[in-house]
Amino acid sequence: xxxxxxxxxxxxxxxxxxxxxxxxxxxxxxxxxxxxxxxxxxxxxxxxxxxxxxxxxxxxxxxxxxxxxxxxxxxxxxxxxxxxxxxxxxxxxxxxxxxxxxxxxxxxxxxxxxxxxxxxxxxxxxxxxxxxxxxxxxxxxxxxxxxxxxxxxxxxxxxxxxxxxxxxxxxxxxxxxxxxxxxxxxxxxxxxxxxxxxxxxxxxxxxxxxxxxxxxxxxxxxxxxxxxxxxxxxxxxxxxxxxxxxxxxxxxxxxxxxxxxxxxxxxxxxxxxxxxxxxxxxxxxxxxxxxxxxxxxxxxxxxxxxxxxxxxxxxxxxxxxxxxxxxxxxxxxxxxxxxxxxxxxxxxxxxxxxxxxxxxxxxxxxxxxxxxxxxxxxxxxxxxxxxxxxxxxxxxxxxxxxxxxxxxxxxxxxxxxxxxxxxxxxxxxxxxxxxxxxxxxxxxxxxxxxxxxxxxxxxxxxxxxxxxxxxxxx
Numbered sequence: 001x002x003x004x005x006x007x008x009x010x011x012x013x014x015x016x017x018x019x020x021x022x023x024x025x026x027x028x029x030x031x032x033x034x035x036x037x038x039x040x041x042x043x044x045x046x047x048x049x050x051x052x053x054x055x056x057x058x059x060x061x062x063x064x065x066x067x068x069x070x071x072x073x074x075x076x077x078x079x080x081x082x083x084x085x086x087x088x089x090x091x092x093x094x095x096x097x098x099x100x101x102x103x104x105x106x107x108x109x110x111x112x113x114x115x116x117x118x119x120x121x122x123x124x125x126x127x128x129x130x131x132x133x134x135x136x137x138x139x140x141x142x143x144x145x146x147x148x149x150x151x152x153x154x155x156x157x158x159x160x161x162x163x164x165x166x167x168x169x170x171x172x173x174x175x176x177x178x179x180x181x182x183x184x185x186x187x188x189x190x191x192x193x194x195x196x197x198x199x200x201x202x203x204x205x206x207x208x209x210x211x212x213x214x215x216x217x218x219x220x221x222x223x224x225x226x227x228x229x230x231x232x233x234x235x236x237x238x239x240x241x242x243x244x245x246x247x248x249x250x251x252x253x254x255x256x257x258x259x260x261x262x263x264x265x266x267x268x269x270x271x272x273x274x275x276x277x278x279x280x281x282x283x284x285x286x287x288x289x290x291x292x293x294x295x296x297x298x299x300x301x302x303x304x305x306x307x308x309x310x311x312x313x314x315x316x317x318x319x320x321x322x323x324x325x326x327x328x329x330x331x332x333x334x335x336x337x338x339x340x341x342x343x344x345x346x347x348x349x350x351x352x353x354x355x356x357x358x359x360x361x362x363x364x365x366x367x368x369x370x371x372x373x374x375x376x377x378x379x380x381x382x383x384x385x386x387x388x389x390x391x392x393x394x395x396x397x398x399x400x401x402x403x404x405x406x407x408x409x410x411x412x413x414x415x416x417x418x419x420x421x422x423x424x425x426x427x428x429x430x431x432x433x434x435x436x437x438x439x440x441x442x443x444x445x446x447x448x449x450x451x452x453x454x455x456x457x458x459x460x461x462x463x464x465x466x467x468x469x470x471x472x473x474x
Contacts, residue, residue, distance in 0.1 A: 003065070005149075027054040039101060055210045068218075069224050073223075076097075076146045097127050105126065125178070156203070195227075231419065233381060250363060261277075288359070309353040318354060415438060
């Protein structure tokens with residue numbers, strides 16, 4: 001069995017997986033973040049605590065390997081070596097700068113100029129340059145910069161490595177010459193490895209702390225979007241994955257590379273002959289959480305929020321879910337949200353529905369951009385935190401006029417991790433073979449064709465409102 005671990009923005013998920021992606025002993029633990037203004041941080045010690053807590057309940061003799069993924073681009077400034085204190089594994093580090101953290105945006109223009117394309121302030125080098133120039137005392141303590149998943153791998157193996165998922169994503173990482181340009185010590189940046197690389201086995205300290213065999217292999221998983229593509233089954237042309245959670249990533253499998261696009265295009269994880277076209281809406285699940293707070297609902301009371309929206313009927317209220325800037329295809333870290341069309345008669349239900357419609361219309365914008373490039377989806381697989389919201393999945397289907405399928409089994413990143421680890425351990429010859437053996441039960445939703453014209457017209461108003469309110473910010 002393979003212990004799969006995914007570090008999200010608000011949860012740490014673990015499960016044992018077999019070679020068919022069937023999960024057991026699923027654990028979902030809440031992560032506490034500090035988010036205020038441009039700051040978005042998480043104490044990385046929570047990742048170690050969460051893993052150690054999850055392992056307590058496992059049949060430890062069955063764990064052959066551990067594989068870990070995490071959200072990107074998160075930066076953990078590591079300030080020491082892995083140690084054990086009071087039987088607990090520790091690794092000293094400053095707070096992890098989450099992908100939501102925007103303190104690096106003032107360094108975005110410098111990095112963009114050096115790279116030759118736009119690099120948002122949420123990516124690695126702008127964040128690290130901000131630490132170097134604005135927080136010199138911390139920078140002096142740093143022994144290496146890692147992502148959250150790489151931080152866990154380092155704690156378990158003593159091996160520091162950077163997981164580099166695809167050649168055509170290189171602009172968002174770094175090169176030696178780029179590090180030299182900014183006066184950054186190359187030794188602070190561990191060597192690149194590919195997803196699925198076996199980085200070693202547990203150190204004795206880590207094995208003792210977890211109660212696992214020292215022979216347990218540790219495998220590099222990489223960024224969560226990479227594993228979502230694998231786990232969702234969007235591995236054939238025209239199939240798309242909607243990785244929904246705090247943010248929303250739309251990944252479409254295509255047969256040829258697309259250039260000169262505001263979307264991201266890189267090699268498909270499962271097949272070197274295919275490509276992945278990707279857009280990201282930064283705050284979708286976060287917008288729902290914001291909406292629930294706005295409406296005075298209890299945390300995680302999604303049922304009441306959905307029931308409010310169901311009572312609304314049609315509404316003229318429009319919502320832009322850009323609550324923390326926006327990434328592909330807009331690429332504007334200064335972008336703000338917008339709630340428009342309010343009247344004295346507007347109620348809580350209209351606001352709840354407008355928030356969910358706004359999420360769907362932002363996805364429409366990403367997929368419309370894909371369509372204009374000649375790439376269209378025939379089915380959208382919906383995954384992760386909000387995949388159990390049948391109302392939202394149906395709404396996505398109707399707004400997009402596209403069949404959607406909820407992956408109702410377990411967290412899709414963990415299924416992708418099982419696929420990757422099973423291949424690395426030799427159970428499958430390649431990821432395409434592993435994909436064919438992965439079990440993925442789904443629930444299908446079909447669009448209301450009568451509502452197609454209504455939502456197309458609403459999308460045009462959504463775009464026009466964007467032009468009117470944000471033309472000076474783009």
